[in-house]
Amino acid sequence: MSRWLGIPILIIAAAGLAGALLLAFAAVIVYPTLPSLGALTDYRPKVPLRVYTADGVLIGQFGQERRKVVTLAKVPLLMREAIISAEDERFYQHGGIDYQGVLRAAVANFLAGSKVQGASTITMQVARNFFLSRKKTYTRKFAEALLAMKIEHNLSKDQILQLYINQIYLGHHAYGFEAAAQTYFGKTLDQLNLAEMAVLAGIPRAPSAFNPIASLKHAKQRQEYVLSRMYALHFITRDQLKQARGFPLKVAMAQESSTQLQTHADYVAEMARQEMYERYHDDAYTMGLNVYTTIDSHHQQAAWKALRDGVLAYDRRHGYRGPEGFVQLPEHPTDDQLDDALQDYGDSDNLKVAVVLDASPKQVKAYLKSGAAVEITGKGLKFAARMLGDKVNPKQRVRRGSIIRVEKDAKDAWEIVEMPTVEAALVSMDPQTGAIKSLVGGFDFWRNKYNHVTQALRQPGSSFKPFIYSAALEKGFTPATIIDDAPLVIDAKTTGSEPWEPKNYDGKYDGPMRMRMALAESKNLVTIRIMQSITPQYAQDYITRFGFDPKLNPPYLTLALGAGAVTPWQMVDAYATFDNGGYKVTPYFIERVTDDRGRVLLEAKPQQAGAGAPQIIDPRNAFIMTTMMEDVIRLGTGRRALRLGRKDLAGKTGTTNDWVDAWFCGFQKSLVAVAWMGYDQPHSLGRGETGSHAALPIWMEYMGKVLKGAPEQIPTPPPGVVTAHIDPTTGLRVAQGGIVDYFYQEYLPPLEQPVQPAWPGTPVPPGSQWPAGSTPGAAPAAPPESAKDQLF
Numbered sequence: 001m002s003r004w005l006g007i008p009i010l011i012i013a014a015a016g017l018a019g020a021l022l023l024a025f026a027a028v029i030v031y032p033t034l035p036s037l038g039a040l041t042d043y044r045p046k047v048p049l050r051v052y053t054a055d056g057v058l059i060g061q062f063g064q065e066r067r068k069v070v071t072l073a074k075v076p077l078l079m080r081e082a083i084i085s086a087e088d089e090r091f092y093q094h095g096g097i098d099y100q101g102v103l104r105a106a107v108a109n110f111l112a113g114s115k116v117q118g119a120s121t122i123t124m125q126v127a128r129n130f131f132l133s134r135k136k137t138y139t140r141k142f143a144e145a146l147l148a149m150k151i152e153h154n155l156s157k158d159q160i161l162q163l164y165i166n167q168i169y170l171g172h173h174a175y176g177f178e179a180a181a182q183t184y185f186g187k188t189l190d191q192l193n194l195a196e197m198a199v200l201a202g203i204p205r206a207p208s209a210f211n212p213i214a215s216l217k218h219a220k221q222r223q224e225y226v227l228s229r230m231y232a233l234h235f236i237t238r239d240q241l242k243q244a245r246g247f248p249l250k251v252a253m254a255q256e257s258s259t260q261l262q263t264h265a266d267y268v269a270e271m272a273r274q275e276m277y278e279r280y281h282d283d284a285y286t287m288g289l290n291v292y293t294t295i296d297s298h299h300q301q302a303a304w305k306a307l308r309d310g311v312l313a314y315d316r317r318h319g320y321r322g323p324e325g326f327v328q329l330p331e332h333p334t335d336d337q338l339d340d341a342l343q344d345y346g347d348s349d350n351l352k353v354a355v356v357l358d359a360s361p362k363q364v365k366a367y368l369k370s371g372a373a374v375e376i377t378g379k380g381l382k383f384a385a386r387m388l389g390d391k392v393n394p395k396q397r398v399r400r401g402s403i404i405r406v407e408k409d410a411k412d413a414w415e416i417v418e419m420p421t422v423e424a425a426l427v428s429m430d431p432q433t434g435a436i437k438s439l440v441g442g443f444d445f446w447r448n449k450y451n452h453v454t455q456a457l458r459q460p461g462s463s464f465k466p467f468i469y470s471a472a473l474e475k476g477f478t479p480a481t482i483i484d485d486a487p488l489v490i491d492a493k494t495t496g497s498e499p500w501e502p503k504n505y506d507g508k509y510d511g512p513m514r515m516r517m518a519l520a521e522s523k524n525l526v527t528i529r530i531m532q533s534i535t536p537q538y539a540q541d542y543i544t545r546f547g548f549d550p551k552l553n554p555p556y557l558t559l560a561l562g563a564g565a566v567t568p569w570q571m572v573d574a575y576a577t578f579d580n581g582g583y584k585v586t587p588y589f590i591e592r593v594t595d596d597r598g599r600v601l602l603e604a605k606p607q608q609a610g611a612g613a614p615q616i617i618d619p620r621n622a623f624i625m626t627t628m629m630e631d632v633i634r635l636g637t638g639r640r641a642l643r644l645g646r647k648d649l650a651g652k653t654g655t656t657n658d659w660v661d662a663w664f665c666g667f668q669k670s671l672v673a674v675a676w677m678g679y680d681q682p683h684s685l686g687r688g689e690t691g692s693h694a695a696l697p698i699w700m701e702y703m704g705k706v707l708k709g710a711p712e713q714i715p716t717p718p719p720g721v722v723t724a725h726i727d728p729t730t731g732l733r734v735a736q737g738g739i740v741d742y743f744y745q746e747y748l749p750p751l752e753q754p755v756q757p758a759w760p761g762t763p764v765p766p767g768s769q770w771p772a773g774s775t776p777g778a779a780p781a782a783p784p785e786s787a788k789d790q791l792f
Contacts, residue, residue: 047063055296075177076190126163128144184211193244199212227245268295271454276593303439306701315420348446384416424440424695431575433609435591465519482731524561673703723741726741
């Protein structure tokens, strides 16, 4: 009997031995064909392109794999223990294959009747992630096991764990635990608490199901498993377990295009991305480039808020337009149905999108994209009050199913607002180096990626006048030159089409006035007469020094009033020339580029004012123009800026026909900034929406914040500039009294009135006055040579 019993045992033993021999033979055959471990020993992961401010604040990240490589020493011990508890509790005991784990998983799966446990070790997962496909075949599993053993023989346990921590996929394009910490919680690994660590450690088993953005419920279930295993393995105490279980998770709803960013600089980040792509193509997104821009995060945040505040203030002045859209809601909608209603709409920072659940003139109840229900009452309804009555057109009425915007006011109460349709831009620069300090290309990058700073060619209006006045200074005009502010008609022969009768903005005319005051008060008729005198061709040639495209600014009289086309980028560059003493610096926004190991690949070498940058206008010209633009703020159209309480500000307002574009371009010794507002499809901003009313407040809010506490820097006259007392009415020099003004030393006004020219309708000699009895606006006859000498 015993003999017959031994036969099956022998057969089983023989089969086992044959199987073992077969496996050993297969291992001998397969092992030499396993891939080299070079990818592990010389680890070079696909690291995304990152963009930073000059002071190291992350403002953009690009690449399909969000990754931040960290050394094991920088990973908190609790984080490492959470990972081991969740994925491979015997990691430091086995040699790549956990045979106890395999047996335990086999028993558990047999008893459950399905696969409820896996036996892959951390080492096997590293093998799979680096070298093998995820296809579930016996061949792949066999190769995975052999490769795991090979890895264990060549790398230390800490090296393997470090590779795993940096390489594993954790959902939402996050690769590695550092990137996942930033994606889901807006923190670095060393800032996480135990509850958050347990959530991350639970994700690798099923990244699409267990990440907290996809399902907070499933993430918490997996978190509970990880915490329980940590406690069972004595990694944490009972008190730690209890505290972690009760900790409320706050998940950062990261956008697909970036991790949680600390300042709003999306347009700058996109500019950097384009620059890197042009140079490195697709490799830019995987080689771990770090782009350090010239942007100052304090300046950038101030610029972003100033632009947002200015645009919203404009929007409020023009009234509520009505809901963004409407959806049909069932009588008792579920949260899923309400979420579906909002899926095509996105929040715009503090402007939250909501669907109205109930509306009356006294109260509006709404559901936010975040899942919160809010009530708006009292002052919060004021902006939209006229759209809450039953008599309003249903297409404009705020009613059940309306898609609206809400935000919290200063007292933390909800109010109805709206998404503006107008656009704006703000850019600032260091006038000495050309380094861009801040750049906001529009109200919301995620709504409109068109960069209005660099791409929007718009008419500059009166903000272009300083360049015409600067050209006039080179032709012998002075701030005291008297020019007539009177009606003027340009005949069809001159215009080439039809007669042109330009007007001042306010329709008023003040007669003969000094050129300084004409700029301060932005007198169109004076500027046109200056252009007539210096000639449009000379003016066009002159403005090209500042970087303006002559093709977009043709040599017609209308150039005097800013009828050409410029971008805010060009304007901030051009105004810097007045600020820095006459030098043409080149704007730049990338300071340096490093690789993933910190080696510098590219570095800016700017030509600074006075140290390499070309001098394009006389420093005396730059100084006198600066003083004239100081008077724009002190006495003229920019006087609103006096509220900043500084004496070292200069600039010029700009408004185009029918209030289509509003500008303010201005500077202080260390900073030049340009603000613009308008519609993408040009149409009127509305009556009275001038540069002073629409653009200047944006510029003021920005400058007020970034210059707060900075000492005033009053410009000093360069050599060759002299002062003289003049009669403010005639512009002539007086021995005493009058007012003091600045002049080129060779263009001092005369002490006595010169001989009056015999030809009417043209500007008078610099420092003189318009001739008595002349006919303003009449077509000038050809002046005699003597008159030309007096004029130029």
